[in-house]
């Protein structure tokens with residue numbers, strides 16, 4: 001079992017409030033860190049949540065609006081001052097590279113680690129044997145990328161009783177079968193499918209960035225274990241949401257429902273909402289398993305075939 005943790009580093013859109021930092025979401029999977037958007041003062045939130053500054057890290061920027069990217073420069077400088085030595089990968093739309101280069105030039109920021117900035121196109125952005133990250137253009141006032149983090153499927157269950165019945169001794173032959181390779185034993189070929197169940201799904205996390213809800217996004221977010229979706233406005237401000245290319249709580253919930261996603265985490269709230277409970281309530285009417293994200297909310301995402309991720313499970317983990 002590989003732990004996959006979600007941490008909300010900031011849940012405010014446009015301007016911060018006294019208890020909400022600007023938007024940023026983190027995933028930590030097996031010591032690797034993935035950050036989606038970098039609102040101002042992200043370093044402080046990372047420190048508060050013990051995220052660390054020297055993990056293998058990939059940063060994804062949704063779009064070139066200040067509330068999503070202004071924290072990036074400070075973060076890069078802080079990482080350097082705290083003696084980061086691992087390379088840092090940054091992905092985002094056109095403009096990310098110029099933003100960093102010109103500002104680092106103005107402030108004469110020298111880094112003691114390698115910075116790799118990639119201006120991306122829609123589609124596959126990062127691929128390893130364990131996971132893939134995809135970007136999709138969505139519908140905001142400027143180019144915005146929504147992202148999905150998709151884990152590779154896991155091997156099926158290993159049935160010890162079946163292996164024992166075949167008389168295969170424990171040890172390297174078991175490991176071979178478990179890793180998906182066939183073996184030869186006493187003149188017989190034994191395949192993984194003879195002793196293992198069907199492969200099991202990995203986890204899928206969707207992150208919207210700033211967007212209107214769209215049909216193609218619903219498809220992109222299909223069957224997310226967790227969908228982190230912007231909910232800038234409450235449902236009674238739909239006209240404003242349309243005008244500013246954002247989503248309401250009800251619209252975010254509709255995307256969650258129609259994409260058959262499990263848990264919906266609302267975020268990127270307008271500063272006009274001191275309390276986001278109302279937005280959560282509106283979302284729950286459409287998609288029951290919805291929760292208004294708050295800064296420093298953090299929880300481990302279980303595999304869907306092992307445990308259902310519910311709102312109460314998230315709250316219980318966050319209050320620990």
Ligand SMILES: [Zn+2]
Pocket residue numbers: 013014023065067068210268
């Ligand atoms: Zn925004």
